[in-house]
Amino acid sequence: MSEPILRLTGVNKSFGPVHVLHDVDFAVWPGEVTALVGDNGAGKSTLVKSVAGIHTADSGLIEFRGKPVTVHSPRDAADLGIEVVYQDLALADNLDIVQNMFLGRERGTPWLLDEASMEQAARETLASLSVRTVKSVRTPVSALSGGQRQTVAIAKAVLWDSNVVLLDEPTAALGVAQTRQVLDLVRRLAEQGIGVVLISHNMADVFEVADRIAVLYLGRMVAEVPTDEVTHSQVVELITAGRSGDLGLARPESAAI
Amino acid sequence: MTTDESTVDTNGVHTIERQSLRTRLLTANTFWIGLVLLGLVIVFSVLAPDAFPTVFTAQTLLIETAVLLVLAVGMTFVIITGGIDLSVGSVLIFAGMVSAKTMEAMSPNGNALNAGWDVILVGLVVAIAGGTAWGFLNGFLIAVAKIPPLIVTLGTLGAALGAASLINNGSDIRTVPTELRNTLGYGTSFGGIPNLVLVAVVITAVAAWLLHTTRFGRHTYAVGSNAEAARRSGIGVTRHLTLVYLLTGLLAGVAGFMSLAYYGSTTISAHATDNLNAIAAVVMGGTSLFGGIGSVLGTVIGVFIPAVLKKGFNIVGVQDFWQMIAVGAVLIAAVWFDQQRRRARNRL
Ligand SMILES: Nc1ncnc2c1ncn2[C@@H]1O[C@H](COP(=O)(O)OP(=O)(O)OP(=O)(O)O)[C@@H](O)[C@H]1O
Ligand SMILES: [Mg+2]
Numbered sequence: 001m002s003e004p005i006l007r008l009t010g011v012n013k014s015f016g017p018v019h020v021l022h023d024v025d026f027a028v029w030p031g032e033v034t035a036l037v038g039d040n041g042a043g044k045s046t047l048v049k050s051v052a053g054i055h056t057a058d059s060g061l062i063e064f065r066g067k068p069v070t071v072h073s074p075r076d077a078a079d080l081g082i083e084v085v086y087q088d089l090a091l092a093d094n095l096d097i098v099q100n101m102f103l104g105r106e107r108g109t110p111w112l113l114d115e116a117s118m119e120q121a122a123r124e125t126l127a128s129l130s131v132r133t134v135k136s137v138r139t140p141v142s143a144l145s146g147g148q149r150q151t152v153a154i155a156k157a158v159l160w161d162s163n164v165v166l167l168d169e170p171t172a173a174l175g176v177a178q179t180r181q182v183l184d185l186v187r188r189l190a191e192q193g194i195g196v197v198l199i200s201h202n203m204a205d206v207f208e209v210a211d212r213i214a215v216l217y218l219g220r221m222v223a224e225v226p227t228d229e230v231t232h233s234q235v236v237e238l239i240t241a242g243r244s245g246d247l248g249l250a251r252p253e254s255a256a257i
Numbered sequence: 258m259t260t261d262e263s264t265v266d267t268n269g270v271h272t273i274e275r276q277s278l279r280t281r282l283l284t285a286n287t288f289w290i291g292l293v294l295l296g297l298v299i300v301f302s303v304l305a306p307d308a309f310p311t312v313f314t315a316q317t318l319l320i321e322t323a324v325l326l327v328l329a330v331g332m333t334f335v336i337i338t339g340g341i342d343l344s345v346g347s348v349l350i351f352a353g354m355v356s357a358k359t360m361e362a363m364s365p366n367g368n369a370l371n372a373g374w375d376v377i378l379v380g381l382v383v384a385i386a387g388g389t390a391w392g393f394l395n396g397f398l399i400a401v402a403k404i405p406p407l408i409v410t411l412g413t414l415g416a417a418l419g420a421a422s423l424i425n426n427g428s429d430i431r432t433v434p435t436e437l438r439n440t441l442g443y444g445t446s447f448g449g450i451p452n453l454v455l456v457a458v459v460i461t462a463v464a465a466w467l468l469h470t471t472r473f474g475r476h477t478y479a480v481g482s483n484a485e486a487a488r489r490s491g492i493g494v495t496r497h498l499t500l501v502y503l504l505t506g507l508l509a510g511v512a513g514f515m516s517l518a519y520y521g522s523t524t525i526s527a528h529a530t531d532n533l534n535a536i537a538a539v540v541m542g543g544t545s546l547f548g549g550i551g552s553v554l555g556t557v558i559g560v561f562i563p564a565v566l567k568k569g570f571n572i573v574g575v576q577d578f579w580q581m582i583a584v585g586a587v588l589i590a591a592v593w594f595d596q597q598r599r600r601a602r603n604r605l
Contacts, residue, residue, distance in 0.1 A: 092482035094549030104490030
């Protein structure tokens with residue numbers, strides 16, 4: 001059995017008085033898709049941002065390939081080969097598709113960017129995602145539809161030789177065909193040996209592509225199980241109640257939140 | 258936009274094409290405001306064929322806009338980041354003042370009129386350093402202390418002017434080296450091109466290159482477009498913003514030195530509206546006050562529209578005051594255009 005490429009142990013994160021993540025343990029395995037599920041506000045995006053260097057965890061350990069690392073900035077994450085598709089996409093509206101995809105990591109020298117090479121790579125990546133509706137890679141992102149924007153955000157993350165890709169609800173705005181493309185892409189990334197984390201509220205998608213499922217409930221990791229050892233309804237129960245039979249929280253939670 | 262540029266190749270697969278130059282031109286605000294400038298030049302040339310389209314008019318027009326152009330070029334960067342810099346005029350005066358004072362101090366009897374190039378070069382360095390210092394202060398307070406740019410630069414607008422006045426007890430310094438005045442101030446090169454204009458052109462060209470082809474320029478647009486996205490893409494937003502304000506201060510310092518060379522005085526009272534003129538020029542040139550959009554070329558056009566209007570009205574014999582009204586109208590129209598464009602885009 002290989003070791004996790006990324007492992008979080010005992011991660012806590014608060015925003016002022018709001019304690020969002022409680023002693024979260026979470027592992028990402030190379031070549032596997034880990035689905036991260038949980039109700040709205042469970043802390044999924046916060047967990048992702050803590051790994052991405054957007055937030056710094058208050059306490060806890062992050063290990064990359066078995067070695068403790070500090071991820072204090074998005075640059076740190078990128079240096080480790082961690083790519084993120086954010087739930088809010090985080091694209092610069094006035095910049096075009098190419099400029100967004102290479103933002104912060106432009107090709108060429110600092111004094112003369114290599115536009116032709118970036119444009120070519122952007123086209124190829126979009127083509128591999130079967131994007132057919134975008135007229136030009138020089139279209140400003142503000143002129144794209146919600147689904148097209150989401151595809152650009154995904155393309156931006158898969159453009160790089162990465163080790164871990166975290167996708168925060170990447171199919172939320174996508175049509176049937178595009179969702180299909182993204183799910184295939186998720187599998188493809190894993191087959192390349194990348195550790196993939198997929199956040200989704202769609203159980204069918206989760207069960208289709210995930211090798212293991214991690215459930216966050218009110219900021220606590222209540223279960224991390226191989227997909228073939230749980231059923232749909234068990235996962236739903238874990239998401240909504242934090243426990244299901246032997247899985248999840250030991251005792252029923254009191255009603256207080 | 259009705260032109261469909263996606264094409265279907267022989268396999269029936271859509272390919273993603275380059276946007277045509279025509280489409281890009283027509284959607285750019287710069288194109289339309291450029292037409293306005295061209296129209297003005299043509300109208301005045303027709304109205305005063307003997308006086309307006311002459312080498313002399315062109316020379317004076319260019320000289321009179323050179324200093325403002327340098328300020329406006331710096332302002333372009335700031336406005337593209339979604340900020341504003343009200344302090345440029347005061348920083349210009351401050352830079353000229355410390356520069357003149359230094360050159361005086363280095364000359365016998367405190368009279369710099371006969372100073373040589375060694376003294377003048379020190380004066381240039383001091384002017385640039387003075388401007389850069391205010392720019393850095395602006396940048397630090399805005400990017401690090403996170404105080405709104407309008408407030409910070411309103412504060413330094415007053416502070417820089419106050420500091421400049423303190424240096425010489427509120428009066429102007431008029432002993433500017435004759436050598437400097439004769440070369441940078443009034444000299445010409447390449448058969449009649451004023452040196453002052455050459456300097457402004459070089460600075461503008463370098464700024465255009467910086468904004469449009471370098472990583473620094475790209476990040477300037479990104480920060481103005483979506484600072485959070487820029488941050489998540491690994492751009493040091495705080496550092497970048499600081500550098501942008503520092504650059505604008507630096508250019509104000511250069512402008513201060515140019516102004517010194519041209520007027521032969523520190524002209525304390527002559528730059529009260531420089532900041533607003535620079536902002537107006539930048540905005541007329543199609544740079545959006547909301548950030549993320551703009552160009553140096555647009556700013557050049559925006560600087561010339563008021564200048565051409567003023568010169569044209571003078572030559573044709575229309576009262577100067579009409580120029581102020583006309584510039585105001587163009588400015589408002591340009592911003593209205595910008596907003597229409599945004600609305601049209603958001604409807605997509
Ligand atoms: N920057 C912030 N400041 C304060 N509170 C925050 C911040 N970000 C998130 N929270 C809080 O943290 C909790 C978890 O939010 P998070 O976005 O991680 O949830 P999520 O699991 O991603 O939910 P969803 O499925 O709706 O995306 C919420 O209660 C939210 O209000
Ligand atoms: Mg979320």
